Amino acid sequence: MKQILLTVVSQEKQLLKAQVEQITAPTATGEITILPEHIGLFSKLETGELRYLVDGKVESLVISDGFITVSPDSTVTVMVDTAQFARDISLQKAEEAVKAAQETIKASPEDRRELLMAEASLKRALLEIRIAQKSKKTTI
Amino acid sequence: MSSARQIKQRIKTAKNISKITKAMEMVSASKMRRAQAQALATRPYTRALQESLQKLANEVKTDIHPFLTAHESGIDVAVVISTDKGLCGGLNQNLFKEAMAWQKEHPHSKLVVIGRKAVAFARIYGLDVHAQFTDLPDTVGSNDTIAISTLVSKAFIDQTFRTVTVIYMDFISTLVQKVRTVQLLPLPKEVSDSFKSENSVEKQSTEYLFEPSPEEILGDLLNYYLENTVYQSFLEAKASEHSARMVAMKNASENAGDLMKELELSFNKSRQAGITSELLDITTAILAQKGK
Known part of the structure; x- marks a missing residue:
């Protein structure tokens, strides 16, 4: 057959x-x-x-x-x-992605140099905090 | 003997780091294997899709689907698929270098960035971003990438986008990943040509029924084709990410081992030096007493 x-x-x-x-x-x-x-x-x-x-x-x-x-x-x-199912909500998701990008652009200042400096100083500050916390732990 | 203690501390640090990197290496290795298996598992679908398109091309004379024809209005767009997390060697740097080169060639262009690293990259270099996607799961399913293909296909049909290109890391082997730039829309020539050449070639005698209409089926199939291409490039990018991370972590573990060896040597040396000088002190003291 x-x-x-x-x-x-x-x-x-x-x-x-x-x-x-x-x-x-x-x-x-x-x-x-x-x-x-x-x-x-x-x-x-x-x-x-x-x-x-x-x-x-x-x-x-x-x-x-x-x-x-x-x-x-x-x-x-x-x-x-x-x-x-994902296709049904994909359009909404796509719009969200576009919105997210616009928000990132809005959140970042016009001057790129300023942005870089701010980011660098933030990183340094965070690092300092972490080091401070760590050294506290070890002394106790 | 503070220096000996310092060295001991450093040995401990290196040891801890090597433990972490070793664990990350193993995690990446298993994730890489899974990503590779996933990429292999999609082959039957891709083949079925291509065969169906081929058959359809033999039967239908329509080549006027918007995905197949180029138009002049709109901007060029590149989809850059990067990673969410770092610690994967030069993977993202190579990717971004290519993205920058592409940007230079296409002055009026925008990017669709995927992954936190690409978002940060676009921000720092002040690139024009159309959309961003972050936090995709480690095992991407086809439903995770559909939003991206919907976004580009819709804007392409609206003529907001002139062309759509994908830039991603192609997985070649565990050690080698290469940047690849693929044009997504309009669909590459192989696909559209199969429809155009059909007119000259004698039609095959096999008869096909279409339900509902050939045009509708073609539209659906091309949409699946686009989605599948996007999904494939995601799988490749994921496999590349995990293998790059695995190699980077392996190198890190090896370096930590080397460092530990070096530090242990200098620790032993300083310990021995301490003992020697103590012995010297004792013997001089004894000799001095005997001399009296």
Whole structure:
């Protein structure tokens, strides 16, 4: 009996690679079932359950949004997106990063020389405090 | 004998420091191994993505996706991936040297800085910073880098950015890390060319179904491609950071060992000198008494 080579990958690692007999996947346009020698197909996947048949037994895998690519030579690649949640809040995070940069610029004085001097004197002061604390400890 | 005591104190200090550096070395070694394994684990995804893009390129005639076409308005932007913590040898210095060179070549440019070290660098040199990201976890997941790719892709489509480049340390081996400058947007030629050359080549006979539309799938795939490229460069940068730190700490431990040896020698010498002079005193005293 002909089989399909199913590969499931996420951005971070390969989740599954197996010879299966049949695959049922939740696509954007509805659930589809793929049998060997299916014609070529590109489709978007939705969050749901990916079921596949191995030795007559149904196994399943929960997947997030992603892609399914079916090649005519009976290989199926499923790319799942593990970072779905992060994408939803990514715009907000990006804006935060821009804001953080602007705050850094605002916080630093116009004159760079002044900034460097201030930073150097702060470092020296901190060092002095630490040395003072340490020598106190040793004398007691 | 205050000098002997001072030397003893210094030996103790060196010993303590070497203990710390040894511990840091081991921590970095394990983190480096993890980062390397992580970089390897992403290969199947990258391959699947490239294969899908290739197949799509054979089928679809659209090469007018905004990611693939260059435009003239906007500024040049470089994403500089540095570290949050120091003590990793010349890693960040090499990176910043390259960033400065890039800045010189592109006068109207801004930086997106990642890591505390890059933030400090941009501040000290007064560079124009568009955004900053700090405190990324040691094991970066793909969801940690998405904000960065969203930021650049959105600004690129808005035509606020003309080009986007990534500057990071590429992991070559434990001992060698090289600065790498990669153009992120518009997507490199290999990707866009595969779409353009398609017109001349005879279309393959394999038929593909697209659900929903080829254009939508292309847009999504290219977005994943961009995210994946950013993620990959992060993994490389992390592996470089940890290996550079490991080597730096190894050198530090070795130096501390050398220092301890040297100090012990001079401590023993001064102790011996003390004994000798005491002996001399005693013998002269005895001789003087006998002489009486």
